[in-house]
Every structure is written in C-alpha cells, then in structure tokens.
Amino acid sequence: MTIKGDPTVPLLEGLGLVKAYGPTKALRGASVRLDAGEILAVTGTSGSGKSTLLHCLAGIVAPDAGSVSYGGERLDHLSEKRLSELRRTEFGVVFQFGQLIPELTAIDNVALPLLLAGLPRTDAHARAGEWLERFGVRGQAGLRPGEMSGGQAQRTALARALVTGPRIVFADEPTGALDSLASEQVMTALVRTARESGTAVLLITHDAQVAAYADGEARMADGAVVPVGVTA
Amino acid sequence: MSIRHILLGLLAGGPSHGYDLKRRHDDRFPEARPLAYGQVYTTLQRLVRDGLAEVEGTDSDGGPERTRYRSTEAGTRELAEWAGQIAPPAPFVTNEIFAKVVVSILSGGDPDAYLRAQRAAHMTRMRELTAVKTAKGADLASVLSADYALNHLDADLRWMTTTAARLTTLTAEVDSA
Numbered sequence: 001m002t003i004k005g006d007p008t009v010p011l012l013e014g015l016g017l018v019k020a021y022g023p024t025k026a027l028r029g030a031s032v033r034l035d036a037g038e039i040l041a042v043t044g045t046s047g048s049g050k051s052t053l054l055h056c057l058a059g060i061v062a063p064d065a066g067s068v069s070y071g072g073e074r075l076d077h078l079s080e081k082r083l084s085e086l087r088r089t090e091f092g093v094v095f096q097f098g099q100l101i102p103e104l105t106a107i108d109n110v111a112l113p114l115l116l117a118g119l120p121r122t123d124a125h126a127r128a129g130e131w132l133e134r135f136g137v138r139g140q141a142g143l144r145p146g147e148m149s150g151g152q153a154q155r156t157a158l159a160r161a162l163v164t165g166p167r168i169v170f171a172d173e174p175t176g177a178l179d180s181l182a183s184e185q186v187m188t189a190l191v192r193t194a195r196e197s198g199t200a201v202l203l204i205t206h207d208a209q210v211a212a213y214a215d216g217e218a219r220m221a222d223g224a225v226v227p228v229g230v231t232a
Numbered sequence: 233m234s235i236r237h238i239l240l241g242l243l244a245g246g247p248s249h250g251y252d253l254k255r256r257h258d259d260r261f262p263e264a265r266p267l268a269y270g271q272v273y274t275t276l277q278r279l280v281r282d283g284l285a286e287v288e289g290t291d292s293d294g295g296p297e298r299t300r301y302r303s304t305e306a307g308t309r310e311l312a313e314w315a316g317q318i319a320p321p322a323p324f325v326t327n328e329i330f331a332k333v334v335v336s337i338l339s340g341g342d343p344d345a346y347l348r349a350q351r352a353a354h355m356t357r358m359r360e361l362t363a364v365k366t367a368k369g370a371d372l373a374s375v376l377s378a379d380y381a382l383n384h385l386d387a388d389l390r391w392m393t394t395t396a397a398r399l400t401t402l403t404a405e406v407d408s409a
Contacts, residue, residue, distance in 0.1 A: 045397060188366050208389045209382055212358035213366075219351070226348065 009072040011036045011200055012168060014057050016066035019049075026052035027063065028223035034168065039194060039201040041211035044220030050204045051172055053220065057202060058091055058170045059083050088117070092161030092169040092199075096176040099157065100145040106132060106156045107141040113164050131159040135189045151182030158190055162199065169194065172204045180209075187213045235267070235275050240284060240303055240311040247288045247302035250276055263361075263377040276301055284310050329388060333395060347396045354385050354392075361385075 012034040019027040027049045034040050034057075042050050055061045057068055059075045068075045070090070075083060087093075100109045110128035115121065132138045135155040137148075145153050154174055161169050171190065175183035191213045194201050205211050218225045242253050242260075250272045258266045276299075279285035284307035288300045303311070329350060336343040364370065365378035 045393065191366070208355065208358060208386050209362075212355065212362040212382070214359070217352075217355050219348070 010034060010069075011038075011071060012057060012202070013069045014053065014063075014066065015069075017053065017056050017063045017068070018065040019052050019056060019061065019063050021052075025223055027056065027066075029066070030220065030224050031066075032057070032218050032225055034200050034202055036167070037195075037198045037200055038216070039191060039203065039214040041203045041205055041214035041217045042220060043205060043208070043211050043217055045206065048220040049223040050206075050220055052223075054170050054172050054202060054204050058093060059087055060093075088113070089164060090167045092164065092166040094154075094157050094161045094169065094171045094174050096173040100153060100160070102145050105142050105144055106137060106148065106152075109145070109156060110160045110163050113160060117164065128159070128163060131163045132156065134193050135159045136185070149182065150178050151185055154178065154182075154186045155189055158186065158193070162193060162197065165197070166199060168200045168202065170202050170204075173206070174203070175205070175207070175210055183207075183210065234314065235271060236279055236284075237311060237314045239272070239275055239279065240307050241315075243285060243301060243303040244308065244311060247300050249291070249298040249300055251298065253301075260373050261377060262374050263381050279307065283307075327388075329392070337399075344396060344399055347392050347399075351389060351392055354389055358382055358385050 010033045014030060014032050017027045017030045018025070030049060030053050032040075032042070032053065042053060044050050052061070056063045059068065062076060070086065075086075078086065100106075101112070104112070107125060107128050110131055111121075111124040114124035114127060119127075129138065129141060132141055135158055137152050137155045137159070140148050140152050140156070143152075145156070148156065154177075158169075158171075158174070161171075169190075174190065175186050178186060187210055190201065193199075201214070203210070203214055211217055220226065238257060238261075239253055242248065242256050248256070250269065253276075254267045254269060254272045257272075258264075276285060280287065280301070284304055285301050286304055288302045290297050290299050292298070332346060333343045335341070336346055361378040361382050365375045365382075370378075
C-alpha cells in the first residue's frame with residue numbers, strides 16, 4: 001500500500017476509539033494523530049489505555065467503535081491479507097521485552113523479517129549488520145539474546161523493527177526494564193535513527209524522561225486523550 | 233549554593249582573573265543563573281580576607297589592569313572539606329507548584345486543569361533539556377547539568393501525577409458520599 005503525499009492527511013489517525021475487554025472499558029473515545037516523521041509519546045498512568053490504543057492503531061486488535069486510518073485509508077476497510085501485509089512492511093513493533101527469538105543470534109534475529117520478505121540470505125545478513133551498527137550493537141551480532149545486556153537486546157529489537165524500512169514504529173515501553181543510562185542509549189539510538197530515516201514513532205511510556213525524547217505528548221487518562229491547558 | 237567554594241574549585245586549576253572565573257563558571261554550570269561580576273569580585277575579596285585565596289599579581293595586556301588570584305593551602309583544604317560534606321536532604325520542600333495546588337484546593341479552584349497545564353510546560357522544558365544533552369558533541373558539563381535539571385523536573389511531574397490521581401479519588405469519594 002502506498003500512501004499519498006498530501007500533508008493535510010495524517011500518516012495515522014485514530015478517531016473516537018472505543019475498546020472493552022469484558023466489563024473493562026480500556027478505551028472510551030480516544031483520538032490521536034501521528035504525522036509522517038513525527039515522534040509522539042503517549043503517556044498516562046497504568047490502566048489509562050495506552051497499550052490498548054497502540055494495539056488498535058497498529059491494527060493488532062480491532063476497536064469496538066471508532067476508526068483507524070493509515071494515510072487516509074481505514075484499516076477496517078482493508079482485507080485481512082492487506083492488513084497483514086501492512087503490519088509486516090509499513091509498521092514495526094517493539095515491546096518492553098524485545099521478544100527476540102532466544103535461539104537465534106542478534107544478526108539472525110534482525111535478518112529474519114528480510115528473509116521472510118524473500119531477500120537472499122547474504123543480502124539480508126549484510127543489511128541486518130548495517131542496522132546493528134546503527135544501533136551500536138554490531139559487536140554483539142553473534143550473541144544470543146540471553147548473552148546480551150537488557151539494553152543491547154532492546155537495541156537489537158529496535159534494529160529488527162526498523163530493518164524493513166517501516167513508515168511507523170510502535171514502541172510499547174521499550175525502556176521499561178532498563179536502568180537510566182541503558183534507557184538513554186536506547187532512546188538516543190531510536191530517535192536518531194528514526195529522524196535519519198524519516199520514520200514516525202508512536203512511543204508508549206509512563207516515564208516523563210523517556211517521553212521528553214519525543215516531539216510531543218498525548219496524555220491519556222481513563223481511556224481517552226486528555227486536552228492540555230487550563231480550562232476557561 | 234556556595235559561590236565561594238565554586239570559585240575556590242575553579243582556582244584549583246590555576247590562578248585566574250575575576251573575569252575568567254565568571255566566564256568559566258557560566259560555561260561549567262550552563263543551566264545555572266550566570267554570575268554577576270560584582271558577586272565574583274566581592275566573593276574574591278572575602279576569600280582573600282579569610283586567607284583562602286591571595287592576590288598573585290596583576291596583568292594589563294594593554295587593557296585595564298586585572299588582578300590575578302590564586303588559592304592558598306588553607307583554600308585547598310577548605311575546598312576538599314566542603315566537597316566531601318554531605319548536603320542535608322531537605323525534609324520540607326516549599327515550591328510554587330505545591331503552593332498553587334494547595335491554595336487551589338482550599339479556594340475551590342480547578343487544581344486538575346492547573347496540573348495539566350503545568351505538566352505541559354514541564355514537558356516542553358524537558359524536551360529542550362533532552363535535546364541539549366543528546367546533541368552531538370555535548371560536553372560533560374552540559375550533560376550533567378541537563379541530567380540534574382531533568383531529574384528534578386521529573387520529580388515534580390511524578391508528584392503532580394500522584395496528586396492528580398489523589399484529586400480524582402477524593403472527588404469520587406465526595407461525589408458518592
């Protein structure tokens with residue numbers, strides 16, 4: 001899917017999103033907009049609906065009401081095949097624990113999405129190596145996730161999320177399990193790489209120091225994005 | 233903050249003029265308020281009076297005459313002693329944000345709206361400081377200074393988040409009573 005170059009059309013937009021899990025309403029009409037190349041932090045306390053918002057925006061779960069549009073096209077109007085293709089090629093996802101495959105080395109983990117996309121093994125490995133380099137973990141290429149520090153594993157996971165050249169990276173508490181210096185290295189690498197490649201980032205975090213790496217903040221409370229500023 | 237000890241610390245690197253000391257202070261503490269020249273000269277005179285610094289000589293370099301100061305042995309001892317002393321962790325904090333929230337609660341205002349707006353202002357400042365500290369070629373003084381400011385703003389924010397949550401709980405209890 002290609003998206004039109006119209007700057008008035010947001011890259012990604014969620015409008016009035018509602019999602020319930022059983023009796024629990026995780027989202028109660030959340031709206032958010034992400035422009036091309038923008039780095040947006042979604043913050044809020046535990047249970048405010050941050051992760052559910054990410055899952056809806058990334059097309060991982062369908063909202064009960066409201067809509068998600070990517071480049072002006074509604075995700076719920078796409079076939080399952082197209083949506084799956086979109087998630088594989090245009091979206092990259094990173095979670096708190098990088099979810100690297102424990103049996104594979106760092107370079108094999110990063111090369112995997114390229115191999116799945118049909119790239120020859122040598123090309124995939126060459127490109128994976130370049131991305132490990134960008135994230136400062138080239139030296140760990142031959143290590144398995146269990147042999148790396150938490151920060152190295154997260155930087156490897158980010159390299160894997162970006163290796164296919166997605167338009168958007170969804171990062172759910174990517175530094176949640178890291179100490180402050182490791183967190184700084186991960187965030188510096190993510191923001192620098194995203195800016196160099198023009199990739200938009202939707203960053204879920206409860207940590208204001210992590211949110212401060214973004215261009216702006218969408219603050220969530222009780223399943224919705226709260227407006228900023230003093231009420232009249 | 234002890235300006236006299238900071239000046240002694242700067243003199244530890246070698247003799248210096250008041251003007252240079254001011255400039256080096258402002259470079260080393262980029263997020264602090266710049267030192268006034270008057271404050272530098274008054275402090276230097278007090279250091280001399282107390283035997284912690286002394287006049288080494290004067291330079292003119294074709295311009296106005298400038299007095300060169302150096303630390304004394306007593307100054308070096310005083311500096312080492314001060315640098316090793318712990319600062320008392322402040323048990324009570326008076327702060328404008330805290331005061332505004334309390335006054336707003338007492339007077340039936342809208343503390344929640346105030347906290348949201350204050351949060352946005354804090355986040356804007358934190359983004360600026362993050363840009364300073366992650367800029368290519370940022371020196372150690374800038375990074376440490378930005379870290380210090382970021383952690384204090386973050387502490388404010390955590391308090392504001394907890395307070396906003398407490399206000400919600402409090403309102404819910406009042407409404408259901």
